[in-house]
Amino acid sequence: MLSAIGWAVERAHPYACLRQLLMPVRHEISALPQANRDILEPAIAPVRTLPPPDPLAVQGAVLTLLQRLGIQRPVVVTVDDVQDCDRPSLDVLGSVLRHLTDDGVSLLLAARGDLAPPGLPTELPYVRLAPLAPQAAADFLDQQPGAPKGRRRLELLEEAQGNPLALLELCRLAQPDTDLAFPGHRSLLSPYPRPDTEVELAALPTATQHALLYAALAAPDEPLATVTTAVGTPDLGVWAPAEAAGVITVADRRIWFRHPLVRRAARARQPAQLRRAACLGLSRVTGSPVYRAQYQAAAALGPDESVAAALEETAWGTQNAVTAATALEQAAQLSPDGAARARRLAEALAAAHLVGDPDWVGDLYRQFTQGAADAELTCLAAAAMSGALSLASFQQEAFDLLLDVREHALPADGPLALALASVAAAVADQSALPHHRSQLAALFARSDSRSASAVATGALTRLDEPAVRSALRAFVSVAAAAHGAGQLLRRLEFPHLGALPDAPERLVRRLAVAWIAYQADEADTCLRQYRKADTQLRARKALGLRGWSLAPMADTLLATGWWAEAETLLAEGSDAAAVLGQTRVHADLDALAATLAALRGRSTPELTATGPNWCAFDLAENRATHARMLRARALAAAAQGDWARTFRQLRALFDTDGSPLHPFLSPRTIAELATAAQRIGREEEAAQVLAQVRTQQGERPTPRMTLLLHHATAVVDRAADPEEHFQLALVNPEGERWPWERARARLSYAVWLRRSRQPLQAREQLTAALEIAERLGAAPLAATVRAELRASGAAADTEPDGALEGLTAQQRQIVEMAADGLSNREIGEQLFLSPRTVGTHLYNSYPKLGVSRRHQLRDLLAATDRGAD
Structure with missing residues (x-):
C-alpha cells in the first residue's frame, strides 16, 4: 500500500507528493536500471541539489517501478486530496493511469469538488461520493469522543449536511461552553475549524470577507437580496472573488457555501463585534419575523425580555418543530423574569417533544425542574417528558412520572387532566401492562371534571376545543378498555381532508381519530387520516409526534395490501427514529420491516434474529414491540417452512391461559396461530387460545376480527362445522379490505375442500388466492397455493x-x-x-x-x- 496526501502548501515544490508516495519503497529504486535510478533518486530527494529532471523521464521511471513492484505482490496506490498535489506529481499520476496495464497495480485517487483535477485522464472512471445518509451521519457522529447530545447534536447534524469531515471537525468544536457572549447563538463562538481554509479565505478581498460573514450568519434559505442589502452594497460583484475561489456558489437567488466548514470558518474568524453587528444588520432587513427574532437573539449580550418575547411570539408560527423548540429554549435563556422563564421552558419542552429527541427533552426538563412553576406548567412539562421517555422505550418510568404529577400537582381541572391522560393512554397502549390500563381510569375520571373557575391557558388552550376534547376522551377510553372503538368512532366528527394545513389542535385531533379507527379495524378511515397527518408531520419535522403514528400506520398498510407504500414509510421512518434516538420506535419499525420481508419471501437470518434494537430495552414493558417482533419471526419461519417454530412464536403472543400479550395485536394473529397449529398437530392448544380470544372480543367484535375468528374456528375447533365457518370467513365482502388474510382463508378452505374430495371447489378458492398473492408479491404464499393447485389436479403451468x-x-x-x-x-x-x-x-x-x-x-x-x- 503506497499512500500520499496532497497539501496545498507544497504545490510549489515539484514532486513533493511523489516523494510521499515512494518513500516506503525507496530501497526498491536501487534495483531499477541505472537510467531510471538516476532519474528517480534526485526527484524524490528531500533536498534538491540538481536541476529538476525531465518530466517524461520521471513518468517512465515511476511506471517501471510500479510494474516491478506489481510482479512481486499486488500494489494499491492511494492519493487523498489529489487536487492539492503539485503539478509534476499530478502529471506522473496521470501518465501512470494512462499507460499502466498491469493488473497487479491499482490506483485510487480522492479529490474534493465536483470535477476531477485538470491533467488526469478524461476517461478515468470516477465515483461521486454523496453525503452520508441521515442515519449513517448520526451513527458516525455518536461514535466520536465527546459527541454532543440533544439540541446541539441535531444542530451539528444539520450544519454538517452529511459531510464526514464536517462531522469530525464540528464535533471537536462542540465541547462545553467556553464563551457565553452570545447566549442565543453559542455556535458562533466556536474556535476556527481548519487552518487550510483560513488561508483560502484570507486571500479574498476585505469587502468579500466582510460579505461572507453576513452570508455565513444568515439563515441558509435567506434570499441573496436580503443578505446583500444587509452588507450595505448593491453591487453583486462583491461575491465574485469568493465564487472564483470556489468558496461559494450564487444560484437560485441564494448563496451556497461549498463546504459546511467554510461557512463555519467565514463567521468564526471574525471578531465578536463584527459578528454582532452583522446579526443586527440582518435583523433589520430580513422579511421573516422568525429570522428577525433569531438574529436579535444571536446579537443579545445578556437577558433581554424584548428579544425573548419576540422569540416566543414567532415560535409556534414557524410550521417547523425544530425551529420552534430552539426559539423557545433561547427565549427561556434570555428571560430576566423567573416566571416567564418557566413558562417558556415548558413551551420549549412541548415543542421539543414534537421534535422527538429524548435527550433534548431531558435537558429541558432538568432545567425546568430547577425552578418553581405552577401546576399547569408542571403538567405540561411532565407530559412532554413522559412522551419522550416512552419513545425511548422507558414505559414504566414514563407512566410513573404521570402518576406522580397526578398526586402532587394536578388540580381538578379538565384540560390538565386530559393532557396527562392522553399521554398516559399512549404509554399504556405501548406497554400493555394491566396495571397501567387500570390506572388510566383515575386519570380519565379527572379529565371529565372541570372547576367553574378553571380556564385553560397557554399550550393547553389547543386542547380545550370541544371537538379536540371529544377525540382525546375517546382515545383515552379505548386505551383503557381495549374495546368499544367502533362505537366511539361513529360518534366522532372526522377532521376534513382538505388541502389546507392543520392547526396544532386539529392535527392532534386527527391523530386521535386515526388511532381509534385503527383499533376499530376501520382501515379506510385510519389511512385517510394518518396519510393527511403524516404529510404534515414530515413537513413540520414533528417526528416526535409522528413516532406515535408510524407503527399503526405501517401495520394498517401491510394489512390492507399497500406494501410498497409501507416499505417507503418504514425505511424513512426508521432513519428518522435512529437519528433522534427513538429506540422503541426504531425497534417497532424494524419488526414491521421484517414482517414485510417475510411476507414477500425475502426473510434472512438477520431479519429473524434478535437485532440490536430488539435487545436495547426491556420487552416486558414494551409489549406492543414484543408482539410485532414475535409475529415477524413467526412469518419468517413460516416462509422457510418451519411450522414448529412458527407456532412457538405465535403462541408466545398469548399467556398460558390464552390471555393476549397485547390486547389489540395478539388477537389479530389468531388465524395464523390456528393454521400453524394445524400443521404440527397442536389444534387443541390453539382452540383453548381461540376460546379466550373469542371471550375477550365480546359479543360484537369488529368485522375483521369476526372473519379471523371464523377462519381459526374452522381450522382448529373440532366441535364446529368447518365448512360453515369457512364460508362465514369468506362471505363478507369487507374481507377484501385485508387481502393477505383473505388469501390465507381461501387457502385453508381449499385445503379442507381438497381433503373432503371436492377438488373443483378447491381450485376455485386457490385460483382466487393465487391472484391475491401475486398481486401483493407474497412469494411464499403464492408458492404454497401453486403446490395446492397441483395437488388438486390443476394443469401445470408452462414449464x-x-x-x-x-x-x-x-x-x-x-x-x-x-x-x-x-x-x-x-x-x-x-x-x-x-x-x-x-x-x-x-x-x-x-x-x-x-x-x-x-x-x-x-x-x-x-x-x-x-x-x-
Whole structure:
C-alpha cells in the first residue's frame, strides 16, 4: 500500500507528493536500471541539489517501478486530496493511469469538488461520493469522543449536511461552553475549524470577507437580496472573488457555501463585534419575523425580555418543530423574569417533544425542574417528558412520572387532566401492562371534571376545543378498555381532508381519530387520516409526534395490501427514529420491516434474529414491540417452512391461559396461530387460545376480527362445522379490505375442500388466492397455493425451462440474480453494468418468461429447480 496526501502548501515544490508516495519503497529504486535510478533518486530527494529532471523521464521511471513492484505482490496506490498535489506529481499520476496495464497495480485517487483535477485522464472512471445518509451521519457522529447530545447534536447534524469531515471537525468544536457572549447563538463562538481554509479565505478581498460573514450568519434559505442589502452594497460583484475561489456558489437567488466548514470558518474568524453587528444588520432587513427574532437573539449580550418575547411570539408560527423548540429554549435563556422563564421552558419542552429527541427533552426538563412553576406548567412539562421517555422505550418510568404529577400537582381541572391522560393512554397502549390500563381510569375520571373557575391557558388552550376534547376522551377510553372503538368512532366528527394545513389542535385531533379507527379495524378511515397527518408531520419535522403514528400506520398498510407504500414509510421512518434516538420506535419499525420481508419471501437470518434494537430495552414493558417482533419471526419461519417454530412464536403472543400479550395485536394473529397449529398437530392448544380470544372480543367484535375468528374456528375447533365457518370467513365482502388474510382463508378452505374430495371447489378458492398473492408479491404464499393447485389436479403451468432457454446468457444471469433478491444496482455492480441497463434486460425478459413482475422470478426459478430434480 503506497499512500500520499496532497497539501496545498507544497504545490510549489515539484514532486513533493511523489516523494510521499515512494518513500516506503525507496530501497526498491536501487534495483531499477541505472537510467531510471538516476532519474528517480534526485526527484524524490528531500533536498534538491540538481536541476529538476525531465518530466517524461520521471513518468517512465515511476511506471517501471510500479510494474516491478506489481510482479512481486499486488500494489494499491492511494492519493487523498489529489487536487492539492503539485503539478509534476499530478502529471506522473496521470501518465501512470494512462499507460499502466498491469493488473497487479491499482490506483485510487480522492479529490474534493465536483470535477476531477485538470491533467488526469478524461476517461478515468470516477465515483461521486454523496453525503452520508441521515442515519449513517448520526451513527458516525455518536461514535466520536465527546459527541454532543440533544439540541446541539441535531444542530451539528444539520450544519454538517452529511459531510464526514464536517462531522469530525464540528464535533471537536462542540465541547462545553467556553464563551457565553452570545447566549442565543453559542455556535458562533466556536474556535476556527481548519487552518487550510483560513488561508483560502484570507486571500479574498476585505469587502468579500466582510460579505461572507453576513452570508455565513444568515439563515441558509435567506434570499441573496436580503443578505446583500444587509452588507450595505448593491453591487453583486462583491461575491465574485469568493465564487472564483470556489468558496461559494450564487444560484437560485441564494448563496451556497461549498463546504459546511467554510461557512463555519467565514463567521468564526471574525471578531465578536463584527459578528454582532452583522446579526443586527440582518435583523433589520430580513422579511421573516422568525429570522428577525433569531438574529436579535444571536446579537443579545445578556437577558433581554424584548428579544425573548419576540422569540416566543414567532415560535409556534414557524410550521417547523425544530425551529420552534430552539426559539423557545433561547427565549427561556434570555428571560430576566423567573416566571416567564418557566413558562417558556415548558413551551420549549412541548415543542421539543414534537421534535422527538429524548435527550433534548431531558435537558429541558432538568432545567425546568430547577425552578418553581405552577401546576399547569408542571403538567405540561411532565407530559412532554413522559412522551419522550416512552419513545425511548422507558414505559414504566414514563407512566410513573404521570402518576406522580397526578398526586402532587394536578388540580381538578379538565384540560390538565386530559393532557396527562392522553399521554398516559399512549404509554399504556405501548406497554400493555394491566396495571397501567387500570390506572388510566383515575386519570380519565379527572379529565371529565372541570372547576367553574378553571380556564385553560397557554399550550393547553389547543386542547380545550370541544371537538379536540371529544377525540382525546375517546382515545383515552379505548386505551383503557381495549374495546368499544367502533362505537366511539361513529360518534366522532372526522377532521376534513382538505388541502389546507392543520392547526396544532386539529392535527392532534386527527391523530386521535386515526388511532381509534385503527383499533376499530376501520382501515379506510385510519389511512385517510394518518396519510393527511403524516404529510404534515414530515413537513413540520414533528417526528416526535409522528413516532406515535408510524407503527399503526405501517401495520394498517401491510394489512390492507399497500406494501410498497409501507416499505417507503418504514425505511424513512426508521432513519428518522435512529437519528433522534427513538429506540422503541426504531425497534417497532424494524419488526414491521421484517414482517414485510417475510411476507414477500425475502426473510434472512438477520431479519429473524434478535437485532440490536430488539435487545436495547426491556420487552416486558414494551409489549406492543414484543408482539410485532414475535409475529415477524413467526412469518419468517413460516416462509422457510418451519411450522414448529412458527407456532412457538405465535403462541408466545398469548399467556398460558390464552390471555393476549397485547390486547389489540395478539388477537389479530389468531388465524395464523390456528393454521400453524394445524400443521404440527397442536389444534387443541390453539382452540383453548381461540376460546379466550373469542371471550375477550365480546359479543360484537369488529368485522375483521369476526372473519379471523371464523377462519381459526374452522381450522382448529373440532366441535364446529368447518365448512360453515369457512364460508362465514369468506362471505363478507369487507374481507377484501385485508387481502393477505383473505388469501390465507381461501387457502385453508381449499385445503379442507381438497381433503373432503371436492377438488373443483378447491381450485376455485386457490385460483382466487393465487391472484391475491401475486398481486401483493407474497412469494411464499403464492408458492404454497401453486403446490395446492397441483395437488388438486390443476394443469401445470408452462414449464419454465423452455422459457429460460429463450434468454441470452446475460439475461439469464440477471434474471437469476434478481430472483435471489438483488437490486438493479447490486446486479450492475457485480456485472459492471449500469442499473438502467439491468432494468432494460429484465424488462425484455419478462414477456419471454411469461411473468409481469419481479417477485414472480423467484417462483419461476424454484419451479425450474424442482423440474430439474
